[in-house]
Amino acid sequence: MASIIQFSNVTYSYPRTDTPAIRDISFEVEKGEFVAMIGPTGAGKSTLCYCFNGAVPQLFSGEMSGTVDVAGCSTFEKEIPVLAQHVGLVVQNARTQLFNVSVLQEVGFGCENLGMPREVIRDRVRQALEFVGLTGFEDREPGALSGGQQQRVAIACVLAMDPDILVLDEPTSELDPIGSEQVMEVIARLNHELGKTIFLVTHDMEFVAKYARRVFVLSDHQLIKVGTPEEIFSDQALLEQARIRPPQICTVAMKLREMGYLITSIPLTMEEAVPLFTGLSHG
Numbered sequence: 001m002a003s004i005i006q007f008s009n010v011t012y013s014y015p016r017t018d019t020p021a022i023r024d025i026s027f028e029v030e031k032g033e034f035v036a037m038i039g040p041t042g043a044g045k046s047t048l049c050y051c052f053n054g055a056v057p058q059l060f061s062g063e064m065s066g067t068v069d070v071a072g073c074s075t076f077e078k079e080i081p082v083l084a085q086h087v088g089l090v091v092q093n094a095r096t097q098l099f100n101v102s103v104l105q106e107v108g109f110g111c112e113n114l115g116m117p118r119e120v121i122r123d124r125v126r127q128a129l130e131f132v133g134l135t136g137f138e139d140r141e142p143g144a145l146s147g148g149q150q151q152r153v154a155i156a157c158v159l160a161m162d163p164d165i166l167v168l169d170e171p172t173s174e175l176d177p178i179g180s181e182q183v184m185e186v187i188a189r190l191n192h193e194l195g196k197t198i199f200l201v202t203h204d205m206e207f208v209a210k211y212a213r214r215v216f217v218l219s220d221h222q223l224i225k226v227g228t229p230e231e232i233f234s235d236q237a238l239l240e241q242a243r244i245r246p247p248q249i250c251t252v253a254m255k256l257r258e259m260g261y262l263i264t265s266i267p268l269t270m271e272e273a274v275p276l277f278t279g280l281s282h283g
């Protein structure tokens with residue numbers, strides 16, 4: 001399958017800093033893939049997310065080398081509004097991205113800026129709100145919604161632009177468990193119902209285990225490992241190095257293995273664990 005995202009030897013330093021925030025990052029992502037990026041605070045995850053829509057380096061300036069191509073566009077050559085039609089970026093705290101007086105205006109804002117016809121905008125906004133489960137919220141003020149609803153409005157805003165790629169930077173880190181679940185469910189459906197390419201930064205390892213096809217581990221400003229969730233979550237040395245706590249079910253399996261039980265593979269979900277744990281015997 002063709003790759004839709006290509007980072008080649010990307011190194012970037014913010015203005016007035018000596019050390020790069022991300023260093024020599026190279027990877028490709030296929031169209032329709034679900035990639036999760038994990039790693040400790042300060043590793044460079046947000047900075048990397050800002051590379052997708054050209055904000056790094058176009059808005060932040062600073063020093064950048066290497067190349068980033070998304071949906072066939074170089075982020076050096078195309079302007080941010082053009083890139084926004086290919087990549088939607090949702091940040092950690094949606095509140096900072098919402099500034100219109102109504103949800104309707106908020107979600108239609110990007111399309112209006114592109115000068116789309118009114119009927120097209122209306123349809124896109126309706127579909128986007130329906131998708132995130134916020135039909136009926138059109139006249140509400142974004143600032144007055146719950147954190148989870150705001151995050152879903154932010155997703156609807158980028159969805160209305162119909163990008164192929166969605167980049168989400170810790171979209172649930174400030175939400176309560178119910179709000180998080182609702183947002184994560186929307187993200188999973190973006191991938192499997194609409195076929196969107198997802199690049200998700202999160203600390204929610206249960207979600208990573210369940211949905212990500214590949215996991216990128218960023219530590220100390222570098223991409224130190226790319227693997228399947230099973231490869232990543234069973235690599236004890238890597239988990240320690242990148243300060244990652246795997247899903248609880250993986251920890252239980254590894255503990256059982258340490259205790260001498262025959263665990264043939266590390267399960268990622270309860271569904272996978274039940275047959276593995278049934279009738280366990282000592283090795």
Ligand code: ADP
Pocket residue numbers: 014015017021039040041042043044045046047048
């Ligand atoms: P993460 O998202 O993994 O927590 P960040 O991308 O936010 O990491 O930060 C990576 C590095 O870049 C850190 O050392 C951080 O201090 C630095 N950094 C982030 N934003 C800025 C900025 N606007 N100016 C200067 N340095 C920054």
